[in-house]
Amino acid sequence: MIPLSWYIALSVLMFSIGVLGVLIRRNVIIIFMCIELILNSVNIAMVAFAHYLNSVRGQIFVLFIMTVAAAEAAIGLAIIIAMYRNKETLNTSDINIMKW
């Protein structure tokens, strides 16, 4: 039997890697992938808790998280395409017209 804390530790580790990626990368697409990493780490925690509490609720929530992730990926990539059409760049350092 695998302890629940192993899954939680893995989830935290993956969440932090995702946060680190969002903070340090310049490429918008890779920042987007890191958001997917963060959502996936939450899914691991959800399913792990569902398993150890004998509940099915966590698995249902994972399905909803996946729905939102798919919607978010479609909208976000469309925004990136629209942005590239206007600015010809994916670099977050070049997207600074709102910078004060």
Add this chain to the structure above:
Amino acid sequence: MILQVAFIYFAAVTVFSALMVITRKNPVHCALYMLAVFTHVAGLFVLLDAEFVAAVQVLVYAGAILVLFLFVIMLFRGDGMKDKARFVSGWPIVAPIAIALMGLLMSILMHSGFSGAQGSYTIEAVRSAGNSQVIGMALYTDYLFPFEIASVILLVAMVGAIVLAKKKAD
């Protein structure tokens, strides 16, 4: 024993591939490492007796979202980066903050006891009824309204993506 070995394998590959995603330069390589992350997370779901979620993970994440990413990457000339630096200039300052966040979350979660009300879906009960059947029953009875809202979200996302990515007719 075999379960622990399997967990360690899946966890190690997941973490390694996640680190590769945030460090590789070429977005296509990052997308392929994401594929490794998604499939190994699906393996973890199988270890947790969540076969349906594992299948949906492979279908939706590896099958749909990742292909969408690869298609969008292919639309850009080169990698779309005029400045060749892959990290922001302040990354040596930012990285310890993320590591401190990890330490904080770890210390909070490891020192809190995970106790809660035990549900009625024990592993044996779910296995005898079938994982997909149990999820389907819960989804179409207790969670029918959220399920309908999810379908509306997908419709809005579909329309929104088409409107945003379409060229202006001029």
